[in-house]
Amino acid sequence: MRVAIIGAGISGLALAYYLQKLGVRYDLFEAGEQVGGMLKSCQQGPYKFELGPSSLHLTPELEELLQELKLQEEKVTPPALEAHRYILKNGKYQKLPISPLGMLFHPFFDWRTKLRIARETQCEKKEVKEETLSHFFSRRFGQEVVDYLVKPMVAGFYAGDPDQLLLEKTFPFLQKLEQEHGSVLKGLVQAPEMKRRPVFTLKSGLASLSEAIASKLISLHLGQKIEMVHKLHGKYLLSIQNDVEGLSDEEFDAVVIALPAHPAADLLNYVAPGLSASLFNVTYAPMAVVHTAYRRADVKFPLNGFGALHPKRENTFTCGSVWTSSLFPHAVPDKEVLFTTFVGGMQWKEHLNLPRQEIMEKVHAELAALYGISAKEPVFQHYHRWAKALPQPDIFIQDVHTLAEALEEDQLYCCANWVAGPSVSDCISFAKNMAHKIKSQRPSF
Incomplete structure (x- = not known):
């Protein structure tokens, strides 16, 4: 059996890794020259920060994967104050109870x-559709x-x-x-007691997780964009741009789509038109991530916790901030603090219509007002925008999931966050289960 995986974000990488462990032949195709999708780490001078997820939850699958990739020494966990979460109410931050x-x-x-x-x-029990x-x-x-x-x-x-x-x-x-x-x-x-999963990062940045997986793969093809998927006589054929290896002439028993919803829709238009049409309806939330650093002496608020979120009713400009330097002190120089602030999302998306510089200035002004910051400007600030950050599990996702599951009978699979869930740990767990499913469905000779 031979499997084609299209897309080397964390889902595609994890699936290829687990198939390789199970002895299933695969080819993983990525149009770009880098892997990891939204797992993007950055370092500018002494500042280390993430453009995608700011940290990951340590699930059993992730812990096992870190051990296999020999990344345990790279793992950085925050102090116990990570459990403290704050919500803005009546203009002031209040700590939420844990239970x-x-x-x-x-x-x-x-x-x-x-x-x-x-x-x-x-309260009366009800079953409410959708x-x-x-x-x-x-x-x-x-x-x-x-x-x-x-x-x-x-x-x-x-x-x-x-x-x-x-x-x-x-x-x-x-x-x-x-x-x-x-x-x-x-x-x-x-119910059995639900334990809070601890969060962690990696010393070299979370992108090193995807890079470590990629380094173990024997059939990863970068810079090869799949333009179309065909099916002929029960086998799949791929039309590949820049096909220097002649893989367009190869036949595949199964294909896995590990792309964002809209690129997946374009690719599936010929082989799965129903799913393709549904994927075009998937809603994505836009999001900007602004990293802002100050001298610790200029910040009055204690920052003892994970961070703070803003209810829409409080009429703030931002959705809230993660207190990155409190969780991971190695990310900033001594005597400085770093905020990872989020602007946009579905509830505040109109704020992203502003120019980049104005967004950064408004972030600084709001941080100064809420945290008692006396500095006239930050010592460091960085802006990154995701036009399509996260797929929304709204009413439009129903048909997508139903159609995607039905296509598995034809050995056409979907492995991405629009089916697995929004977090990296969701995607890795989903990919591991899918690898076992694909192996169990392969023909026996």
């Missing part, structure tokens, strides 16, 4: 909301929970708007708790 039940004894919510939370166990996150949390916990907890958290995780995102595609375990226990709180009490 859901802790909300009842914390001054963050109004007493009426606390009463609503306490009575959630009496229910959004906002609708689910509003009917079970009240609107203040939506405005001041769900909306900022979803903006941080999906760059999304919970008014549009589907519960079953984002947090299906909450839907399961309601249906099985009649209450989310009852379910959380009765």
